[in-house]
Amino acid sequence: MATLNAKQVLSNLYGLMMEINYYRPDEEVQTELQENPDAQIEKHLVKIRQVKAKLKAQENSDRFQKAIDQIRILKERGLDELRKLISPQEQAQLVPLFRKFEELTDKDEAAIMEDQELLHLIELLKNKIDEDPEQEPS
Amino acid sequence: METGKYYYTNQLKVEKLTDADWKVAMAKCKEHIQWRLRQRTLSGAHSASNLGADPVDHYLGIAYEKILAGIWEWKDDFTLGQQMIRIADSYISKQVEKTTSAKGVAFKIVYKDVEEEFYDLAAPPAGEEEEREMERRLAAIEKAAAGDEDLEWMIEGLKEGKKRADISDLLGIGVRQFDKLREKLMRRIKNQQ
Numbered sequence: 001m002a003t004l005n006a007k008q009v010l011s012n013l014y015g016l017m018m019e020i021n022y023y024r025p026d027e028e029v030q031t032e033l034q035e036n037p038d039a040q041i042e043k044h045l046v047k048i049r050q051v052k053a054k055l056k057a058q059e060n061s062d063r064f065q066k067a068i069d070q071i072r073i074l075k076e077r078g079l080d081e082l083r084k085l086i087s088p089q090e091q092a093q094l095v096p097l098f099r100k101f102e103e104l105t106d107k108d109e110a111a112i113m114e115d116q117e118l119l120h121l122i123e124l125l126k127n128k129i130d131e132d133p134e135q136e137p138s
Numbered sequence: 139m140e141t142g143k144y145y146y147t148n149q150l151k152v153e154k155l156t157d158a159d160w161k162v163a164m165a166k167c168k169e170h171i172q173w174r175l176r177q178r179t180l181s182g183a184h185s186a187s188n189l190g191a192d193p194v195d196h197y198l199g200i201a202y203e204k205i206l207a208g209i210w211e212w213k214d215d216f217t218l219g220q221q222m223i224r225i226a227d228s229y230i231s232k233q234v235e236k237t238t239s240a241k242g243v244a245f246k247i248v249y250k251d252v253e254e255e256f257y258d259l260a261a262p263p264a265g266e267e268e269e270r271e272m273e274r275r276l277a278a279i280e281k282a283a284a285g286d287e288d289l290e291w292m293i294e295g296l297k298e299g300k301k302r303a304d305i306s307d308l309l310g311i312g313v314r315q316f317d318k319l320r321e322k323l324m325r326r327i328k329n330q331q
Binding site: 006 | 139145152159162165166169173177194199202203206207217257260263268269275292293297299305316317320
């Protein structure tokens, strides 16, 4: 086998170090970190907490906005129209929720994220509208 | 922050992680970034000035942000550290492509298998000056290894293009035992400086 030049040997050495590191057991790395804490890693751990919090807040905001948008679509459609989309049996089960839906004002919108039953109704009606063959493309 | 299609599936795993899990993964990813950058800068393709930030901070940040935001899938086959290494490595390669490409910024995500590319053979030295510098660096490493038969064989194996499994075979030891030589070599190099 041909002997490599110094640059290629150095490249191979760094490659070997990467391969060894890739397969190092986590327990070994953890012990090392306990003996020698790494300030750079601690700094990034704080950053990870911040990114997680930001994403969680964004996720909640997106869910809320999605529900609000769906309610607006459903209200525009009109309740009589919406009743036609579900069976009488389903209607019977959902009457109390329908009433709540009818009474829903903009002021109440902030509270809907807490109301799992109402969210379920919104989702169900949205799905029915999506499946409705008479739905006009918007 | 933009989220990707793996956000919810990654979240299921992320929610179970402890601070210790993150620290271990970051330590492994950090070490990989340092070695890869050292390897890439042999050819001058990578420079911190191109990034506007410390390169380790830059790539480490990318690695966990892509998992947290679900832009990259955290695959079941890999530990968090290995997944972060794969992400960071891909972005380091893109940086190199960006630096070396005539068109500059036009590049796409290339999903590479990092395990196949640890040994990314450098191009021959660009000139006599670079050749001398490389020989000087290698001589310093050989000097650090001198007197330890296992380390000397490790360097000889590297000169012949052998990899981890081949060199451990050559030494007649298992790969886990061979991996302990890394610590020894690094300690000797550090003591020599």
